Amino acid sequence: MFKRKGKSNLILNYVILLLLVCLALGPILVLFFNSLKSFNDLGTNPIGLPRVVQIENYVNAWVQGEFATTLTNSLIYVVFTVAGVLVLGGMAAYSLARLDPPGDNLYLVYMLTLSTIPFWLYVIPLFIMWRSLGLLDTRAGLIIMYIAFNSPFAIFLLRSFLMSLSRDFEDAARVDGANEWQVMTRVVIPIMWPAFLTVGLVVGLGVWSEFQAALIFLQRDELMPVTTSYYNFTQRFGRDWSLTSAGAVMMIAPVLMLFLALQRQFVTGLTQGGIKL
């Protein structure tokens, strides 16, 4: 499949692929260029390179978009959700893969079917319940929801990773007199870190980008993650594209750097997530 195509054939492949690469990356470059332009420059030259680089846009966007607050909020949501998902999901995955609970197949079917329940089916009762529990418009309320949304994916991925590992180390630890808790914390967790990294990246990316739940469940500006806050920011400064573009670049820069650094883990995680859910 790879070798026998002539070179002349491959030239056409490259031409089409490169055009589509331009379609994929061009708009992101435009965003970056626009983030550096002055207001007047943008008005006459909205697509091309900036004529004068105006780095103050970033300072202005940082201050007016309150990125110091919202990026911190997003980081809090990401860290706590990932930690919760890994601890609680990891415990469940460990049990399903190793402790053979009676009825585990039934539980997997339950998780598989219930993980497809659409957000819009339960959002209204959840909103009302969160309001009466005092969890509406709080960080904890949002984090609890995010952990629940992401738990099926985490359980399935961690479980299948564990099933692919041999039980020999654990059995050896048991022979040496370790109890189940010690087996889990001393033996299993250290060899699980690649799967933890994958789940952490996928869940973290999801929380960092999440919009609809944050839109519905948060009202206070000071609690908003960067997504809904940026959305409000673009509503307010709709025509000031250099400002909104600078804000967007600040939001995606950490994600892109992390993605380029840990590409393989991202891609495996996201494609497995796509297959599993």
Add this chain to the structure above:
Amino acid sequence: MNETDELQTTSPTAADGTTVTQHKRPWLHSRRFRRQIMPWLFIAPITLLHLVVVVGPSVVGMYYSLTEWSGIGKAEFVGLDNFRELFFEDRNFLLALRHNLMWLAFFLTVPFVMALAVATLLAQVRVGSMTIRTAFFIPYVLPSVVVASIWRMLLDPRLGFGAALEDWGIKGLAYPYLGDKNTALAAIAFVDNWHWWGFLMILFLTAMQSIPSDLYDAAKIDGANRWQEFLHVTLPGIRPTVFFMLMMTAIWSFLVFDYVWILTHGGPAGSSEMLATYLYKQAFQRFEAGYGAAIGITMSAIAGIMATIFVFFRRRGWDV
């Protein structure tokens, strides 16, 4: 006597040893607990969370859909009235449903054709393959608010790509795509697809690479051309992935919210209203909790029916 004495002094200490530990936590050491109950204690926390956040409210939502309720105070039970109103009186709802069906038609075709074609092209390429792959994947990791923000600029009639092309002599593409009720829905679909199709392509490419290469050799010996090769080797090889993604697309198409809400709020004049944006407006802006819940159930039911149809076809010998 001596013997029995010895026996009596040794056996109580042995018995004592066990009773001491059993006194502390006898149940912790029972076989039944270790084998049957403890595993579930590991699973319980996350399951409880999932039950409280997802499953419980889903069940309660079914009751809400049978009531007329503002979300505060007492709910009035009205039976199936909300559903009657939805399907027989509410033209906005039917319009939204129609838009979701158009969305479904778009997303079942355009991204799949693009992804299959490009994955085939990319599978033959060696040099630069990883870089190209990365480039196609990047739009997928961007948050929806950023993607929407980028394309709001590019689709602008005065300052977007249309205006830029006009400067280079290509006329007629400067158009308010998001502001015209004839093009708004298509423009949003285009933007969402820009972010989505590269991911689909990577999924197909990964699946293609797990097809054994001797199948291609055999096809070559049989004199198959490239198209036949694609049709008889590649496509059957990646069919499970394609099928699964078609099914997921069918489900997601009825739940889409982000791009529509961020780009147009369902406008102009309801021309890009979707079930999810309509639900959001009913429940969280007009405080019709009962009516909103009825929309939520209807959306979920349609998505569920779609999934069932796919599973049914699969069983009926589509052989996937």
